[in-house]
Amino acid sequence: MRAEPGLFEESRFMSQKFTGPSGCRIPVCLVIGLAAWVVVADGHAFETNPATPFTDQAVEHIRRQAEHMARGNSKVAPEFFSSLAAANYVQSRLSSLNYSILGSSKQKLPTNVEECLKKKAGICGNHVATFLEISRRLGLRARPVEFYFHGTDPGKNHSHICAEVFYGGRWRLFDITWGTYFAKPQGAPDDLADVVGLRANRDRRSWAITNQSDLWYQQWKASGLDPLEYLDDQKMDILRGRRGTIHLRVSGREGGREEFRPVHQPNFFGRNQLDRDFGPLVIRLEKPAGMATALHLDVLGKAGRGSLLVTVGKQRYMVPFDDIKSGKTLTTKFTRPIGRQPVTLQAIPEKPGGIAYVVFRTITLETR
Incomplete structure (x- = not known):
């Protein structure tokens, strides 16, 4: 079994910085893929399996919350409670502000799910990687949704990443970084939109239910950035799974x-x-x-x-x-x-x- 050089290029988490009105430098989420560290033997990839106590603890915490919420709510899909509990947990534990502080102080940034949970830091790529790992352990069917924005020249490109969870015969979009999901008007609590249906509806922004008290969200808004720009941009590339x-x-x-x-x-x-x-x-x-x-x-x-x-x-x-x-x-x-x-x-x-x-x-x- 040998490591194949270069195969890890796609799994790095990146950030680009913009200067906000207050003069501070703000990392903008940029993610290139979500691959776990792998080794290659005879052309096939295998994941490594290190101990993950922080991830184990997160999964059990979320499982208990989802099971508690599902009691007496038989009309709501249990996957909705599990997805929402996982999204809330990740957003509240993996702070983008902490990630920025680590970066500005030249400290080592987290590079995998377990490190993110341990350091309580992460940006959009880390958020989704953690959400997907927790979802997998909870038995949820989930996948990443990546948005790649084209700048006026390639050097100004940037990106964002969300996740979709499948239940009730359809995919449902969750933006883990902003604590956002998109509820259809007059629909049931678990009747959420997928990315395609959402972008096709002119009232899409009014569907967003977002944790606006998050400090990182407040920093973005104060800096004139649009956390939900992927709803409207027509020139970006979208990858689903x-x-x-x-x-x-x-x-x-x-x-x-x-x-x-x-x-x-x-x-x-x-x-x-x-x-x-x-x-x-x-x-x-x-x-x-x-x-x-x-x-x-x-x-x-x-x-x-x-x-x-x-x-x-x-x-x-x-x-x-x-x-x-x-x-x-x-x-x-x-x-x-x-x-x-x-x-x-x-x-x-x-x-x-x-x-x-x-x-x-x-x-x-x-x-x-």
Whole structure:
């Protein structure tokens, strides 16, 4: 069993800082993935299982609360009480303010669920990772919902992440960071909206039930930031259970080369979870300016078995995973210049629904 270099690039939690009216620097939630630390053996990923006393305690506390609330409330889905109890617990225990204090004082930031609960600190990525782990232990069906906002240039990109819980035949959205869920008007207490239905309704903001007493929420509002900007932004990329497309724009040009580097975006493509509620991520290179004849993929790592598929219009290029080497640059030559057509990269698993993904640093289009 060996560690595959680069596979942990996608699991880091990040923050970008904005200066508010008061002059203080405010970290804005940015998360690149939610993968646990893993090792790879024969192309397959396995989670490690360290002791988790703080997580164990949280799960039992939430379980007792949910069971207590469910008594005498037979018309309300028990999953609603469990989800809400978990969301409240995480938001109240994992303080974004504490995370900011740790960062500004140069102390070690938490990097996993157990550390977050122990240090009582976290931002949106930590909140959702903790919520999902607790949900899993409670037997809830839950998945992340990631929002990737495109700035005026890639350096101004930012992101946020929420979670959805499935019950009553539908998904329900919870924003753990802000203690927010979205109740449908005149609906039952547990009749919550999912992200798609929510964004399609013009009255969506009035559905939000938010913990506005949270100090971090107050800091955001005072700084002119919008905690719920994902309700309205039409240019962002949305991943539900890691399923969706990430659009990369040119981050640099030099000579006949255009570089596409993920900035506050996932740096992998493919499927990295076997869970039925998770799907594959596709990378799409937007608006290449030149007549590129080759693509260079700077590979950090890979997992699973399958093939890389590069698509340009009707052109399709397949590369077996065996030909993709960690720490090396993979070059795909096009049979003819691509023009200004978008380029997509996908990882096609050997078996449908299987694990197959590639972690990368940059993608470069070259004109010869």
